[in-house]
Amino acid sequence: MNYHEAKDKFIQTWGTLGSSWGISRTMAQVHALLLISPEPLSTEDVMEQLKISRGNANMNLRDLLDWGLAFKELKSGERKDFFVAEKDIWKVAKQIIKERRKREIEPVLNVLEELKNVKGDKNDKRHKAFVESVTNIERVVEKADFAFDKAVKLDENAIVSALFKLFK
Amino acid sequence: MNYHEAKDKFIQTWGTLGSSWGISRTMAQVHALLLISPEPLSTEDVMEQLKISRGNANMNLRDLLDWGLAFKELKSGERKDFFVAEKDIWKVAKQIIKERRKREIEPVLNVLEELKNVKGDKNDKRHKAFVESVTNIERVVEKADFAFDKAVKLDENAIVSALFKLFK
């Protein structure tokens, strides 16, 4: 496998992984491309290399900025925007967790809290099962949320070694 | 909010959460329905309550069995299959992590390993950046994989309290 084949395969693989972890396929591909580029890339570079349209490139680059996974870099003498990826993959992972916590877990916790206040006959089996389910789920979601919150504030090795000690 | 509104809202919410964590919307909705049902449900019950077709209900119930998130329960005297959800949400979370690890992380690790062997000029900047990126990414993905692997073998409180101690 030569450099170009490897690069392609990497972009595809990262795209697939990304899309299964909540960031869109193309966004992950753009991120992959930036990740392995030693130099900052312009929108046009991204368009050419990934063979995507200007609109698409623009939109995904902006999303990457939104997620904190890429940054603008201005070159003196150039009017174009150039982009670089966050290259510390542990930071990338933490950033994704942080964003998804905010975008997905928080709203769910709000709904669960609301649902516990459902009115109904306390002797109704369905009602009882419902409140019980919601309460259990809320408890676990809160704990997971707590764990993620802590995880994004810690460094990689601390977490891994803590889990390792627990397990030994 | 009465019981039926609450139930609907729960099913919708769980569906949304599920779809953002890698299990399909309808599959998560079926799971939600089973979760709050005190009695096992048949395919027909699921069809009626979620207003989905027989094929769809069947497919999603089978997927839930595949993922280990629901189980068949046979009622004596009945020919139909009945289904119950795994109600321990921590087990559900672990099961999802386990499945996704197998389905998504493992293949990526294999590709990354392969990509490190790319042939090329060691003095080429791009080549060097490429191998470096892949190596870093592999390291982090492996650690995340390790952490998840440990997580699915531990109980909820152990993990949370370990993280808590680390953070205090």
Place this chain on the structure above:
DNA sequence: TTTAACTTTCAATAATTATTGAAAGTTTTA
């Protein structure tokens, strides 16, 4: 200003993914 370089938007369209429902398949009972 005006013009050129560049970025953003968005309606149209393409690609992907989920759903339907009828037909085929299977198992159980009589």
Place this chain on the structure above:
DNA sequence: TAAAACTTTCAATAATTATTGAAAGTTAAA
């Protein structure tokens, strides 16, 4: 064995999501 009860499959279609590209918008140099 036949018929009934139930499950599974899958081609057609619907719903959703991503992408295009031309036009509108912005910024900076001349």
